[in-house]
Amino acid sequence: MQRYCFLLFASICALPASPAAVCNPKAFHGAYGFSLTGNTTIGSSVRPVAVVGRLVLDDSGMLSGIASASFMGLVFGNDVTGKYEAHADCSVTWSLQDDSGNFQHFSGTMSTDGRRAAFRQTDPGGADDGTLLRTIDGCSDANLAGVLKLVVTGRTVDVDTGTDSGKISFQDLLIADGAGNLSFDEGADEPSPTAGTYNVGDDCFVELVLKLRADAKEMAPLHFRAIVVENGSEVQGIETDPGTVVALRLVAKTAD
Secondary structure, X not given: OHHHHHHHHHHHHHOOOOOOOOOOHHHOOEEEEEEEEEEEOOOOOOEEEEEEEEEEEOOOOEEEEEEEEEEOOEEEEEEEEEEEEEOOOOEEEXXXXXXXXXXXXXXXXXXXXXXXXXXXXXXXXXXXXXXXEEOOXXXXXXXXXXXXXXXXXXEEEXXXXXXXXXXXXXXXXXXXXXXXXXXXXXXXXXXXXXXXXXXXXXXXXXXXXXXXXXXXXXXOOEEEEEEEEHHHOEEEEEEOOOOEEEEEEEEEHHHO
C-alpha cells in the first residue's frame, strides 16, 4: 500500500504544470470599443451605471478616445486621454482623464492575441463588468448585417432623485440589412416586422432606434448609442433616453 501511494504521488508530481498565459504586450494597441456596466458608489450611494466608448492605443503607451456614461438616468459624454501598460502575463492597466480633469483607473486581462480584454474599474466603488473589444478604423452601415441576437438589460432611474425605479430586460432576434434597417427575425416562412433603424459612423459608433416588443405589443421607440466591434459581429451600447441606465448587446447569431 505504501509503495502504491508513493507511485501515485510520484505520478502526480510528474504531471506537467498548466502553462500560464503568455502575451505579447505589443499586440495590445490599435482601436477598441468598450463597455462597462454594474453598480458604483463613487460620489454617492449605490447606483447603476452603463458606459460605452472607443479608445485608440498607440504603440508608445498613450491612448485617447470618447466615453459616454449613463448615470442617474442621464447620459454624459467626454473626450478622454490617458496612458496604458500591457505585460507578458496578459495583465493590462490604463488610466483615463476626461476634459474636466478627473481621472479613472482600470485593470484587466487581455487575450493572447490582444483582441479583447475583460476589465474592471479599480477606483473605490467602481463598476466591475467591463469588456474591451477590437474595432476597426473606419465603418459604415454595411459593417452591420445579418441575424443578430439582441440583449437589453438595465434599470429605470428617477432623474430627479437618482433612485432605482424598475427593471428592463429584453431578448430578441433582429435582422440588419446592411443599409440601416432592422427587422425582427420571425423565421424563414414568416414576414419580418420592422424593428427600427441604425446609422453607423466612420468611427464605428452607431445610433440605433429600436421598437421593441413587450407582451407581443410594440413599445415606444428606444434610442441607443453603441459601437461596432469584432468586424461587425458584435455591438455594445447604452440607452440614451432619460431615466434609463440600460446596456445593449447585439451578437451575430453565427458567433454564439
